[in-house]
Amino acid sequence: RYHRRYDGETRDYVISPLGIVFRDGVVYLVCQRNGRDDVVHLAMHRFLEAEGLDQPVHRPADFDLSAYVNHGGLNFKLSDEPLAIELQVTAETAVHLEETPLSTDQRITSAQDGRRRIIATVPDTAQLRWWLLGMGDQVEVTAPQALREELAERLNQALAQYR
Numbered sequence: 001r002y003h004r005r006y007d008g009e010t011r012d013y014v015i016s017p018l019g020i021v022f023r024d025g026v027v028y029l030v031c032q033r034n035g036r037d038d039v040v041h042l043a044m045h046r047f048l049e050a051e052g053l054d055q056p057v058h059r060p061a062d063f064d065l066s067a068y069v070n071h072g073g074l075n076f077k078l079s080d081e082p083l084a085i086e087l088q089v090t091a092e093t094a095v096h097l098e099e100t101p102l103s104t105d106q107r108i109t110s111a112q113d114g115r116r117r118i119i120a121t122v123p124d125t126a127q128l129r130w131w132l133l134g135m136g137d138q139v140e141v142t143a144p145q146a147l148r149e150e151l152a153e154r155l156n157q158a159l160a161q162y163r
Helices: 065-070 091-099 126-134 145-161
Strands: 015-023 026-033 040-043 083-089 107-110 116-122 139-143
Touching (some): 083 091, 139 145
Antiparallel strands (some): 015 026, 026 040
């Protein structure tokens, strides 16, 4: 029995667990539900009750929990197409991104104004946007233009609240 966040409904699911992931202080059960093939993640604190069943767990033969996480499985994908992003970041932020790269193809070069230029291919996710907005003046998105405009609009709306 699971209490859904978005519509507040309580639903009963038959779940085939695939793994548990901790992210940002929240524990998620990665699973398949109701015999479907799609993999979902459910916040453990939303479970109201559970009982064991005598049914076998359905686990896809090719499922790999690490690959699921590394390919954006918990990041609330907005598109199946990855984004080729270009950022201008402070030197301090660049040091952090050297240690924890955004992607396997990330490249860091020096920019003329003392900042660092980051080029990477990343999943198109809400998490990416939250991270970029949370970086404030430490990062500037220079490409793709649509993402730059989206973030600029959100930052303008935030600024308007302080005026």
